[in-house]
Amino acid sequence: MADARVEVGDPALEEEIRRVGGALAAAFPSAARHPLKALDSRAMDLAAADEELRAALFRFVDVAPACRSLDDLAAHLSGFLDEVGDKPPPIAAAMRMADTGAGRKALGAAAAAGVRHMAHRFIVAETPHAARHLVRRLWHQGVATSVDLLGEATVTAAEADGYAARCADALERLAAIHEDLPHRLHLERDRHGPIPRPNLSVKVSALTPLLRPDAPERGMRDAGARLRELLRHARRLHAHLHIDMESLDSREAVTDLVLALLADDEFRDGPSAGVVLQAYLRDSPQLAERFIGWAGATPRAAPLVVRLVKGAYWDHETVEALQHGWPTPVFDVKADCDRNFEALTVRLLEACRDGAPLRLAVASHNLRSVSHAIAVNRRLGGGDRDLELQVLRGLGDDLQDALATSGFRVRVYCPVGDLVAGMAYLVRRLLENTSNESFLHEQARGIPLEEMLRAP
């Protein structure tokens, strides 16, 4: 098996993908276990069905935390709904409520409750400390976590310092939270050795106000000092630090900074750290080669974790390119992106098989992409524990359950923070959830399993 190759469309591989996917689908929890989510799904369906309504609801969710009173909330909601052409009956009723003072208060209160409810689905708690019960419960269920601290955009040095301090504190908290948890072998060890329990995801854009697309070295210098401190903290606490990727504007700065810091002698013995590869970028294969080459050439105690994602800034990248007359840096067609995701999965797993000090974490809610990664890993002779699967809190909960009960190592990305600061994140997740092409939507529409598992 060690010399096995993976060919696109190999019937045996496709068969294995169908087997893995079928088993995972069978392990999905029944909808009855998540009555609240069924309710959410209906609201999402309503929003997904009508572009105008969807826009109105997003704009409302976006502004809700900035509203100063119930009256103000109701005024915004009715202002947005005013712009919806054909109003479904429940919306028309809401508009009528906004006509009276008492109605506005009631509408505002209902809307505030709705936004809070929605936010809690995606944002687990206000602080890492407050998230401790969830983190521990998940661990007991065989699910690992990565905590992400939501915040306002960093525009000042004080804000960058504040975010770095919150990250340092989160590392301490996470270390304490994980200290006395029982062993979960598949969460803490693979063929490379131990996997740290505490896991924090950080954003370089939050560590400096000086990220400039045309001057990556400026942001690198400024964020570098803060990131170095965080790496020292993580090493001391035996925690994993994962550096998120954001829009293409900051990719050069983030990539160069992280690879330079991790190559520093100071961090040769740790901490465990990771980067992100965004499969929606047309040039992501080159970055994959850079990561593979870097890992092979950089002796470190902990292998580099590469989190493979599709990418969360598709609309942003597309709009920005169109506004500037640039070729779009992302795949325009979802199937092309999915194919690239699979090709990158194969490339990275082959590199792992060939001895590169890499760990692959496949972050996707697409049953096909996940089943493909599992099947390819097996075919290349890897053990299931040599592959990590990641999902987003609130979006991949069912898949998370299915993966955990099937014995895979699954890590949930858990955003932590207050509602105001988390709004950009929340809106992006809502968009993803109601996007017509999303896997979740297909799942909700009852697309047959065979079709969902077909090669892209």
Add this chain to the structure above:
Amino acid sequence: MSLPPFANEPILELRRAGPRQALLDALAAVDARLPLRVPVLVGSEARAGDALTSTDPGDPERVVAHAAAATAADVDAALDAAARGFARWRAVPAAERAAALLRAAAWLRDRRTEVAALEVRECAKPWPEADADVCEAIDFLEYYARGAIALEEGRPLLQVPGEHNELRYVPRGVTAVIAPWNFPVAIPMGMTAAALAAGNAAVLKPAEQSPACGHVVVQALRAGGVPDEAVALLPGDGSAGAALARDPRVQTIAFTGSAPVGLEILRTAADTREGQRHLKRVVAELGGKNCVLVDSDADLDEAVPGIVHSAFDYAGQKCSAAARVLVHEAIADALIERLSGAVEALETGQAGTFGTDVPPVIEREAQERVDRYAQRAAADGRIVARGERPPGGWFCAPVVAADLDPGSPVLREEIFGPVLAVDRVRDMDAAVAAVQSLPFALTGGLYARNPRTVEAVAAQLPVGNLYVNRSTTGAMVGRQPFGGNRLSGTGTKAGGPDYLLSFVEPRVITHNTVRHGLVV
């Protein structure tokens, strides 16, 4: 001639290392050629000279160009040549005029990195904006070329039996273009290209601070095939511009610059001289005191960077730059704190260094003026943030002032530098009233998320360009036709569908088509 639809020239993708290196290479190439020589160009004559010198604002010891300064005789010769050039150019069909402008665009496109580098040196325009300025010049050429073809169609009129009515546009004559240094290629190119597109002859007087950039404009147009006599270059100081504005041979004056000079031009133009048989038309784009309104529901994550860009990019030396913020009192403290921190993080430095946020201002006089206003702001209120001022060039530290005395000139006068004043307001109605009380009405910004508030503010603000939830600068040809109202200008919109109408006269020709009672 059928042209593809207009599209903006793509700016360089400076987030990638390749285009950045191309610009740095171009700068090295330009530096190796300094100082440049800029002649007076009249017809086929080039008169060299060095009465005028432009220097690098970031290093005033570095001479960028030695230019001839136009004399009264040069102005006279240029206008004589322009009269001949006009007779010839007006007879050229619109499609051919358009083709010349398109070739000029191609000429500029081929030299875009080099021209951007020249702007970096002569005007301390930072890279992204120097590149955008060259793109805008290309856009004006492409846009007005298409406009010239459309204009030749005239406009439809009502027709009744026995009568044929035709509305056509004819060029006015000789256009004097008096241009500023802050968009050193785009603005002179826009005004000159519009005049030429419509069939006029043009005489360009670039700003005395940027003769080499002005030279590029005329080089491009002539390389594209505009006859030498139809476009002249008169580098020089204000006296050359004044002589042009006064001269009875000039039909149209296109001016972009300060309000006092603009008003002087309007007065001069109103005066008919001996032998003058026409009324001059003035197209003027003047100053601003541009306000950004921030409502309590604004997203400060977007408002703060947007305001910082609007106020401090190119050291605030844009007519569209934000000068005042009118913020709802409920979020004023949060905004001031974040804005202050953001301004303190700005890097003041050389225009040719990628990542510079605030370049030097254009000249010593500008530096002194900005310093005076900054001192006045400190006296009339409090300075809440002050950035760095590096040594060497004409640098000014970016400044944010708050809680100024309502009568402070800092709140009313155009500073044209990196000074931003923040006021608290009770609500958006009060903010609108504050804007209404100003003499200027160029650009405005609004950060608000309630659609009803946005509509109410849009309906009441007198500004020529209102930007909602984005920065107030960076108008794009064809997308944000640009120009102000009140004392900010004559209400014309550069880069818009109506702009060429300022450079033509409408004529209506009515034919009687009835002959002996029959319609023929």
